[in-house]
Amino acid sequence: MPESRQTQPTDEKVEKTTEAATTPRRRQARGERRIAQLLQAAAGVFCRTGYAAASTNAIAREAGVSPGTLYQFFPNKEAIAVELGGRLLHDAHEMHGQAFLPENLHKPLPELLDAVLDPVIAFNCENPAFWALMHGSGVPGIQQEHEELHTSLLTRVEDVLRSFCPDSTPAELDLVSNMILGIFKASLDLILATEGAERAAYVAELKAVLLRYLEPMITEPHPL
Incomplete structure (x- = not known):
């Protein structure tokens, strides 16, 4: 007891x-x-x-x-935008890592375009606020981080091009990489503004444009 x-x-x-x-x-x-x-x-x-x-x-x-x-x-709304933008930027960095997996970079050009573009396009379609914030908000914190994301993406594209075009100069790689991103961003406006079959058609056109743009530049067979 x-x-x-x-x-x-x-x-x-x-x-x-x-x-x-x-x-x-x-x-x-x-x-x-x-x-x-x-x-x-x-x-x-x-x-x-x-x-x-x-x-x-x-x-x-x-x-x-x-x-x-x-x-x-x-x-305030800026704090909301910064928090939302920060989370989306984190997810975007992770998505880019998946899109540019080493095994993807050893694929032929048409398959490489599918492997890289499909997840990037899907992310933007699933998160339309990402596009709205990154390209129109004017929130300083987001703009700086978006520029860092752009620089990171540009570097990834240059690395891919270098493996396909080993004889290209740094200036040529920079020029072509910026053109690729410019074409992609312009096309993404059309893709996000549409749905269904029309969206799929714009995605197919984007891939066709990039394929025809890049094919003549490939001077060496890509290593398998």
Whole structure:
């Protein structure tokens, strides 16, 4: 009996400690879900209206919460755009890594174009807010990170070209890489503005344009 009286307070203390530790985690999980909800709403608003015309009230309405709830997590729409843009940029970096896998770079040019372009196009179609923020927001933090992403992508393209065209000069590789990205970005505007069969047709045209542009430059057989 004495042992039982000593054990009970100890058990109660353990339960209270466990509950105290669990409560902050639950609050944190709820907060993370709310942030994800607000970012998803912001993505929709930015796509429809653009960053400049968007407002925190519109984002709160889209999320189905009060403006006061939004301000508990973000002080203004720039903070929302920076957080959303940062997450999308992180995902874009990971996607580029998958698109430019070493095994893809040993494929013939038509298959290489499929392997690289398909995931990049799919990412932009699945995340239209990425295009809206990167090319029209004017948010300083996002612009700087977007420039870093562009530089990284340009380097990846140059590396691929170098393997196909080993005799090209650095200036030639830089010129062609910038042309490829320019063609891609112009085509992506058309791709994102369409759906279904029309979108697929624009994707096919983009690949055809790049194939015809690059084929004459390949002076050496690509190593298998």
